[in-house]
Amino acid sequence: MRVFLLCACAALAASACSKQQDTPTPPESTGANPVETPTATDGEDPDADGEEAPEETPVEPPDQRTLQTTACDDEGKTEICTSLAVMWSKGTEGPEDKAKAREYFGKGCDGGHAVACFNLAVFLDQGIGGDADPAKATELYTGICGAEGPDQIEACFNVAVMLDSGTSGKPDKAKARTLYQKACDGEHQVSCTSVGRMSMLGEGGKKDVKAARALFTKTCDAGEFGGCYMLSLTVRKGLGGKKSRKKADELAKKACDGGYQLACS
Numbered sequence: 598m599r600v601f602l603l604c605a606c607a608a609l610a611a612s613a614c615s616k617q618q619d620t621p622t623p624p625e626s627t628g629a630n631p632v633e634t635p636t637a638t639d640g641e642d643p644d645a646d647g648e649e650a651p652e653e654t655p656v657e658p659p660d661q662r663t664l665q666t667t668a669c670d671d672e673g674k675t676e677i678c679t680s681l682a683v684m685w686s687k688g689t690e691g692p693e694d695k696a697k698a699r700e701y702f703g704k705g706c707d708g709g710h711a712v713a714c715f716n717l718a719v720f721l722d723q724g725i726g727g728d729a730d731p732a733k734a735t736e737l738y739t740g741i742c743g744a745e746g747p748d749q750i751e752a753c754f755n756v757a758v759m760l761d762s763g764t765s766g767k768p769d770k771a772k773a774r775t776l777y778q779k780a781c782d783g784e785h786q787v788s789c790t791s792v793g794r795m796s797m798l799g800e801g802g803k804k805d806v807k808a809a810r811a812l813f814t815k816t817c818d819a820g821e822f823g824g825c826y827m828l829s830l831t832v833r834k835g836l837g838g839k840k841s842r843k844k845a846d847e848l849a850k851k852a853c854d855g856g857y858q859l860a861c862s
Contacts, residue, residue: 645733662691669701675708682713699726706737715748722755722764731765742776751785757788761795774801783813786821794827797836810837817848822855829860 654691662684668677682701685694699720705713705716718737721730743747757776774795781787793812796805810831814823829848832841852860 602661629720658665660690668785673708675710675713678708679710679713679716680703686716695720696724697726711741711744711746712748715746715752716754719757722759731759735759736764741778750780751786752789753777753780753783753786754788757791763793765830770795770801772801786816786819787823790816790824790827793824797827797831806831806837808837820855822852822860823856825849825852825855826860828859857862 605650640836662681665677665681665684668674668848669681678701682698682705683713685701686698699717702713702717702720706717714737718734718741720726721737722734723729735756738752738759741752742756753776757773759765759782760776761773762768774792777788777791778797789812793809793816795801796803796812797809798804805830810828813824813828813831817828825848829852831837832839832848834840849860
């Protein structure tokens, strides 16, 4: 029994000795208390108090309509008013609103922008975005026709049509013919056909059937199908030149194929 106890004690002593050798020796103290550095978890701000910072909502830049409205209304930039009117008219970057377009064409025109004045005249002439105002449209067209600009020829033609038909009051054939001629001189082929028609009938000036037929030939050759139709009528009747039913039929077919409906009947 004693032998067993001695062996057991010897075994325990050996085990204790082995554990003592495996235990690391602590470093010598420097006399200062050690400062523990907190360890931050990945993705966390060590200075945060536990609350997550709110995400910032990105600010959308103003759209073009907003920017142009400010430039037109607040800064008085007339060309921008015209640009804004086009956006309202076409439904660019927002809904289409012809009344708004008419309003901003008016602002552009009031500021002296000729393009705005022409478009305003069209709206007033055709009753777009509000009631038609042929008198005001005639006034605007006349002013544009009398000045140099990109819409001069078209304005001359438009006001000539109004004076020819009496849309804005009593017809003025003489003035209409003069304005048609001005537009014709600017290579506006429909105006040339109109001059030919008035010359054929003796409206607004002297009657000249030969000159009318020459104008119809010129405009038809240029692809103005109204001119082809008028030429077919003169050729069929032999006005201002030779008479030919076959040629007249060919001209009428050309006009019809080109989309001029009167020639199709």
